[in-house]
Amino acid sequence: MPTLYHAPQSRSTSILVLIEEMGIAEHIDVIDVSVARQDGSGGPDPRNPHPEGKVPYLTDGKDHVRERGAIVAYLTDKFPEAGLGRPIEHPQRGAFLSWLFYYQGVMEPVLVLDWAKIDHPALRATFRDLETVFARLAEALDGQPYLLGEEYSAVDLLLSSPFQWLSDAMPEQPAIRAWIRRCADRPAFHAAMEREQAALRE
Structure with a gap:
């Protein structure tokens, strides 16, 4: 099962919204982790496999995806039936x-x-x-x-x-x-x- 490493109220929140929009919550394991915040709070989380301690970070078996645009493309391609992406051969x-x-x-x-x-x-x-x-x-x-x-x-x-x-x-x-x-x-x-x-x- 794909796993999303997520920190509340961060850039990865948009990926949570995407998962809700696509109706695939039961197919994605979401793990909340801490990250370093601009106000000095938080910090690296040993549970987060992202090489820079960032979020969002998606793992799928031995594969991994970082950067929101790439994660959006990956998930919408993996679950095309949700209709939020534009699969290969689509005119858009x-x-x-x-x-x-x-x-x-x-x-x-x-x-x-x-x-x-x-x-x-x-x-x-x-x-x-x-x-x-x-x-x-x-x-x-x-x-x-x-x-x-x-x-x-x-x-x-x-x-x-x-x-x-x-x-x-x-x-x-x-x-x-x-x-x-x-x-x-x-x-x-x-x-x-x-x-x-x-x-x-x-």
């Missing part, structure tokens, strides 16, 4: 993978750099800037509710996830704000949040 396979890699390689670095108030022409040239990222999202959402069209998918889950925590980074564009609200107002999102709260109380 390329667009699906492009958004996953755009998040990991462009959007998250830009958000972190903006939050840290770090700016440099080389960074803008390499990763773009927040205005460019918001422009790409707005273009994709023009005339449709989700990034790939009429149906919610795992790319919506991943790309909307940082705005659930970084309210200061919320863009002004009404279409993007409405999309973020739609993504957060789903039963799977609320179920994952309830699990997080329960884990923190324990």
